[in-house]
Amino acid sequence: MTLDTDALRTLLCKSLCQEVRVEPRPDGALMLRTHFAFPDGDRLPIHVSMSASGGLRLSDRGHTLMRISYDHDVDSFMDGTRGMILERIMGETGLRWGGEGGVLCVDTEFERLPAAIFAFGQALTRVYDLTLLSRSNVDSTFYDDLADLLFRYVDEAQIERDFQPAVPNADAYPVDYRIEGKSGVPLFLFGVPNRDKVRLTTIVLSHFHRHELHFESILVFQDQAAIPRLDLARLSDVGGDMISSLASHDDLNRKLLQRVAA
Amino acid sequence: MRFRVYQRQNLEDQQDFSCGISFLPRGAQPVTLARYNGPSHEHGDIAYRPHIHRASEQAIAAGRKAESDATETDRFETVDGALACLTEDFNATGFKVESDQPRLKF
Numbered sequence: 001m002t003l004d005t006d007a008l009r010t011l012l013c014k015s016l017c018q019e020v021r022v023e024p025r026p027d028g029a030l031m032l033r034t035h036f037a038f039p040d041g042d043r044l045p046i047h048v049s050m051s052a053s054g055g056l057r058l059s060d061r062g063h064t065l066m067r068i069s070y071d072h073d074v075d076s077f078m079d080g081t082r083g084m085i086l087e088r089i090m091g092e093t094g095l096r097w098g099g100e101g102g103v104l105c106v107d108t109e110f111e112r113l114p115a116a117i118f119a120f121g122q123a124l125t126r127v128y129d130l131t132l133l134s135r136s137n138v139d140s141t142f143y144d145d146l147a148d149l150l151f152r153y154v155d156e157a158q159i160e161r162d163f164q165p166a167v168p169n170a171d172a173y174p175v176d177y178r179i180e181g182k183s184g185v186p187l188f189l190f191g192v193p194n195r196d197k198v199r200l201t202t203i204v205l206s207h208f209h210r211h212e213l214h215f216e217s218i219l220v221f222q223d224q225a226a227i228p229r230l231d232l233a234r235l236s237d238v239g240g241d242m243i244s245s246l247a248s249h250d251d252l253n254r255k256l257l258q259r260v261a262a
Numbered sequence: 263m264r265f266r267v268y269q270r271q272n273l274e275d276q277q278d279f280s281c282g283i284s285f286l287p288r289g290a291q292p293v294t295l296a297r298y299n300g301p302s303h304e305h306g307d308i309a310y311r312p313h314i315h316r317a318s319e320q321a322i323a324a325g326r327k328a329e330s331d332a333t334e335t336d337r338f339e340t341v342d343g344a345l346a347c348l349t350e351d352f353n354a355t356g357f358k359v360e361s362d363q364p365r366l367k368f
Contacts, residue, residue: 025277025301025302025310026301026310027276027277029275029277031310033304039326039327039330040294040297040315040327040329040330040332041305041306041315041326041327041330041331041332042299042303042304042305042332043303043304043305044303045275045278045302045303045304047275061272061274061275061278061302062272062273062274062275062278063272063275063278063302063303066270066272066278066280067280069270070268070270070280070282070284070294070297071284071292071294101273101274103274144264144286
């Protein structure tokens with residue numbers, strides 16, 4: 001059976017013309033209707049307007065980032081590896097930020113609108129697919145899980161969050177949790193989900209030692225095995241007990257019982 | 263068991279808001295149980311109307327996002343109204359909510 005290319009051309013022309021179209025939303029906003037959709041079936045809202053240069057602007061009016069924020073911390077989403085990939089996507093696709101509100105947009109000449117539609121839809125899909133790099137949503141539950149464990153083992157009255165000890169520039173050296181320790185020696189507990197926090201904790205503990213602060217420390221990792229060896233070595237020089245992951249909650253309980261005031 | 267409720271209002275587009283509830287299993291990805299969306303976008307045949315996504319066994323079994331299926335609604339028109347519907351549907355307490363006034367039909 002041979003392919004009827006004429007029929008195919010006619011079909012494409014007719015159906016694409018019908019299904020890809022400009023239409024006003026009930027509130028008057030001018031929208032470009034396409035079949036681009038997010039994984040939950042919601043179509044990409046593509047707003048059409050005149051650009052400053054007299055061409056056309058296609059914009060998501062901030063919807064993509066808002067959607068990402070449902071399950072992810074947007075600030076950390078824009079950092080590290082995902083931030084670099086996002087910059088690359090924007091460079092490759094012509095996507096740009098449209099102002100301050102997290103709006104993603106692309107400007108195009110009238111004649112290039114068809115190509116811009118596909119490029120914009122594809123670009124937003126690539127941006128949203130950064131959520132498949134799951135560290136941001138895994139990190140977002142680590143601190144909650146750590147808090148749950150800690151408050152299960154230690155009386156809330158003995159715990160102070162985001163503690164700032166009596167050292168110079170204390171606000172730059174916060175402690176995740178200060179716990180009343182035995183014999184008046186406070187126990188500082190740090191949650192360590194990633195390499196950045198390893199390095200920060202190393203700096204914080206070094207600062208405390210430099211100013212001869214008297215304390216003990218417990219460092220609870222999300223996954224100690226994932227931390228580069230040198231970063232871990234530097235932290236172990238200044239830190240106290242380490243818990244390799246939240247799965248080792250019996251060990252955490254044991255070490256807390258050894259140090260926490262009754 | 264832990265759950266998360268969130269509200270989002272897009273300041274660039276008043277029609278674009280969402281209120282959702284997710285189940286947070288330990289050591290696994292969150293599962294969106296429901297999301298109450300404003301009329302900023304289309305979903306299937308729902309053309310710029312508020313709609314509610316709900317997780318379903320069929321969607322999960324088919325390998326789609328759990329909350330892929332959505333139905334149109336006239337129960338809310340604002341993000342606060344969406345939260346009121348969510349708390350009612352999921353019997354969630356401790357929230358200060360205000361339902362949207364039903365639109366009068368002429």
